[in-house]
Amino acid sequence: MKRIHLPASRQELRELRAGEEVLLSGTIYTARDAAHKRLKELIEKGEPLPFDLQDAVIYYVGPTPARPGQVIGSAGPTTSSRMDPYVPLLCEHGMAGMIGKGRRSEEVRQAVMKHGAVYFVTVGGAGALLSKAITAAEPVAFEDLLSEAVVRLTVKDFPCFVGMDTEGNDIYDLADQCVSDR
Amino acid sequence: MREIEVSRIGKAIEDACGQMATVYSADIIRRIRSAAETETLPRAQSALNMLVKNAEIAEQESIPICQDTGMVIVFLKVGQDVHFTGGLLTDAIQEGVRRGYTENYLRASVVDDPLYDRKNTKDNTPAVIHTEITGGDQVEIELMAKGFGSENKSAVRMCTPAEGEEGIIRFVLDTIAAAGPNACPPFIVGVGIGGTFDSCARLSKKALMRPLDEDSSDPRYADLERRLLQKANELNIGPMGMHGRTTALKIQIEYEPTHIAGMPCAVNMCCHVCRHAKAVI
Numbered sequence: 291m292k293r294i295h296l297p298a299s300r301q302e303l304r305e306l307r308a309g310e311e312v313l314l315s316g317t318i319y320t321a322r323d324a325a326h327k328r329l330k331e332l333i334e335k336g337e338p339l340p341f342d343l344q345d346a347v348i349y350y351v352g353p354t355p356a357r358p359g360q361v362i363g364s365a366g367p368t369t370s371s372r373m374d375p376y377v378p379l380l381c382e383h384g385m386a387g388m389i390g391k392g393r394r395s396e397e398v399r400q401a402v403m404k405h406g407a408v409y410f411v412t413v414g415g416a417g418a419l420l421s422k423a424i425t426a427a428e429p430v431a432f433e434d435l436l437s438e439a440v441v442r443l444t445v446k447d448f449p450c451f452v453g454m455d456t457e458g459n460d461i462y463d464l465a466d467q468c469v470s471d472r
Numbered sequence: 473m474r475e476i477e478v479s480r481i482g483k484a485i486e487d488a489c490g491q492m493a494t495v496y497s498a499d500i501i502r503r504i505r506s507a508a509e510t511e512t513l514p515r516a517q518s519a520l521n522m523l524v525k526n527a528e529i530a531e532q533e534s535i536p537i538c539q540d541t542g543m544v545i546v547f548l549k550v551g552q553d554v555h556f557t558g559g560l561l562t563d564a565i566q567e568g569v570r571r572g573y574t575e576n577y578l579r580a581s582v583v584d585d586p587l588y589d590r591k592n593t594k595d596n597t598p599a600v601i602h603t604e605i606t607g608g609d610q611v612e613i614e615l616m617a618k619g620f621g622s623e624n625k626s627a628v629r630m631c632t633p634a635e636g637e638e639g640i641i642r643f644v645l646d647t648i649a650a651a652g653p654n655a656c657p658p659f660i661v662g663v664g665i666g667g668t669f670d671s672c673a674r675l676s677k678k679a680l681m682r683p684l685d686e687d688s689s690d691p692r693y694a695d696l697e698r699r700l701l702q703k704a705n706e707l708n709i710g711p712m713g714m715h716g717r718t719t720a721l722k723i724q725i726e727y728e729p730t731h732i733a734g735m736p737c738a739v740n741m742c743c744h745v746c747r748h749a750k751a752v753i
């Protein structure tokens with residue numbers, strides 16, 4: 291199985307194909323509905339963002355609270371489509387990838403193709419397993435949003451599939467349903 | 473008449489919240505395991521194996537199966553010979569949910585105002601409560617912690633009597649197809665037929681709480697459940713929507729009397745994390 295270290299180069303991202311199973315390691319940032327709204331507001335006001343979006347990968351997740359001694363609670367993907375309207379703007383400001391679940395809009399496909407970004411999908415309802423691939427979690431911004439705050443995560447062999455590659459191919463539309471996987 | 477302290481109801485709810493979040497009911501995980509063995513597409517297999525592994529970790533380490541630990545719906549059946557003491561029943565129920573979520577480190581996912589403020593209530597209250605009065609002196613509590621990835625894909629349709637079985641089949645399959653990858657398949661699908669606009673929706677939620685190994689008590693509806701399951705699995709949505717045979721684990725139908733002019737039908741979509749529990753006091 292392919293291993294990707296994040297942040298990855300655009301060249302590396304271009305080599306990924308929709309449907310491939312990959313293991314991600316490195317740094318990713320959590321953000322979901324409310325955090326996206328705030329990021330957009332900051333960009334529109336021309337104010338600095340709480341983290342460097344250049345080549346960043348955003349994970350659509352709102353984890354459960356960590357128990358004492360845990361790095362993070364259950365941490366699986368939320369439905370990505372609610373974040374679709376923000377993708378073109380964030381891609382323009384450097385975002386290189388997203389992790390979530392479910393279908394994306396045509397607008398996202400265009401943005402991904404234009405900016406050479408990749409959409410990864412992972413398994414919804416596997417939050418306990420996925421939390422085991424998260425080795426560090428450090429709050430970055432919007433802590434008042436509770437589970438929706440932005441957190442910098444360090445991941446090690448985080449299991450995903452390439453959901454949409456830089457050419458706009460979509461895992462959910464693959465005609466050859468048996469490709470990839472090695 | 474039997475007196476029951478409302479705090480007992482609250483405690484039962486608190487315990488159930490923690491249990492449901494981390495342990496699949498046996499009938500569901502059994503079906504996921506057997507699907508993992510029969511799927512032939514590598515991606516589908518991979519996704520199902522992750523679910524099996526996830527279930528083991530969740531149970532062993534008390535980590536919620538899914539980070540969306542849901543919104544709580546409580547179905548109460550109260551025997552009319554029961555007298556509640558020690559405060560308001562509703563308060564005790566909400567207190568049970570509050571403690572269940574905060575003390576078990578579950579996610580608070582409820583906002584106070586749906587349209588304008590959308591401020592998190594921080595303790596996952598309020599729960600939605602349905603109460604029914606029955607005979608006897610016992611209280612039956614059934615509860616569910618419903619995730620919204622799948623709730624968002626549910627639908628109600630006022631079918632007409634002339635549409636018949638074919639109309640129901642089309643609506644159920646259309647709803648499943650529209651849910652697609654977003655609602656975390658494999659699904660458990662609750663179908664409520666009959667009643668009114670509102671009651672069929674409630675019925676479809678109740679259908680989700682029936683054990684998967686129990687079919688509808690009416691053989692005609694049981695047969696329809698089986699045919700719908702087969703058709704759903706021919707949609708090739710598959711685990712996580714990445715194609716395959718396992719789109720649904722079970723279709724559960726409940727029905728009730730309705731008006732001569734109507735045939736309301738509700739489809740309550742639920743992901744594989746179909747958390748429900750029951751207690752009798």
Ligand code: SF4
Nearest residue numbers: 415538619621656743
């Ligand atoms: S739909 Fe179900 S499995 Fe998917 S994120 Fe929501 S609760 Fe979890």
